[in-house]
Amino acid sequence: MVQGANEMKEQVLVTGAAGFIGSYLIEVLLKGGYDVIALDKNEEALFKMPTFLGEQSNELRKIIADICDQVIMDKLGRTLKFDSIIHLAALATPRIAETLPDKTFRVNVLGTYNVLKMAKETGVKRVVFASTAHVYGISPKFFPTPENTPMQLQDTYTTSKILGEQLCQLFYENHNIPYVTFRMFNGYGPRQSLDYFIPAMINKAKNGEIILKGAKTTKDWVFVDDVVDAMIRGLETNYIGALNVGTGIQTSLETIAKKIAEHYGAKFSVDIEQPPPTFMQADTSRIKTILDWSPKTTLEEGLRKTLE
DSSP, X not given: OOOOXXXXXXXXXXXXXXXXXXXXXXXXXXXXXXXXXXXXXXXXXXXXXXXXXGGGGGGOEEEEOOTTOHHHHHHHHHHOOOSEEEEOOSOOOHHHHHHOHHHHHIIIIIHHHHHXXXXXXXXXXXXXEEEEGGGGOSSOSSSSBOXXXXXXXXXXXXXXXXXXXXXXXXXXXXXXXXXXXXXXXXXXXXXXXTTSHHHHHHHHHHTTEEEESSTTOXXXXXXXXXXXXXXXXXXXXXXXXXXXXXXXXXXXXXXXXXXXXXXXXXXXXXXXXXXXXXXOOBOXXXXXXXXXXXXXXXXXXXXXXXXX
């Protein structure tokens, strides 16, 4: 976004700002000339952000708040002013979501409702909602998978994200709040937590050995910089609806894990007991047409940056 000399900066509220994607997104938004409000309930993580933002941290406004707190969110809706929202805050790990269903629905559904209600109060011109390719199920009906693939209520996390998407649609239909939903395939990059496959494999390799299950399962791996690029383009489009964010390339877990093991000189083997493989690959034709977006980071380059 290029600002003219007398132009007001566009104001963007980012929820879940101190999380994995949020931490990258904030940096790029600030460099792009946006006025950013970073909202997160994790006070410690939020105030650590200046360590990698450098001088830009002086331009960042921070709010400590829980999106599940209706009283606080209503108050923010009455007092804050911003043009757009990028809603990242979520309980976003399927394995953890399955063990904490109450918390998952509270954060991912009630929290999303509160954010959209705040969007209505402030009259924002756009909401960008972070969803997931998990809404298509573990084995999508179509492959590569386009956005019109039927969604599947297969587990707690998936169901919560489908409901979040539907809330966005309802607020658009009833309150004219424009939105775009990004169904992200397997994002990765530096600073990601051990709850995800690539960091977990790096941790195992550092300890000397990877024994892999699900070796033939494939994912569509998209680097965090490319995810952020898509989201910022989403702020500037009039498109309403869902868009896949992936590379359109499937790569097996075995391929990834072997590369990581080789990098650390760790032992690598495949577990004798292997579950049936599943396959994921995005159809990216719509996002290329709508946003003129395509991933710039190859898997080799993204892994190199992550391992470094």
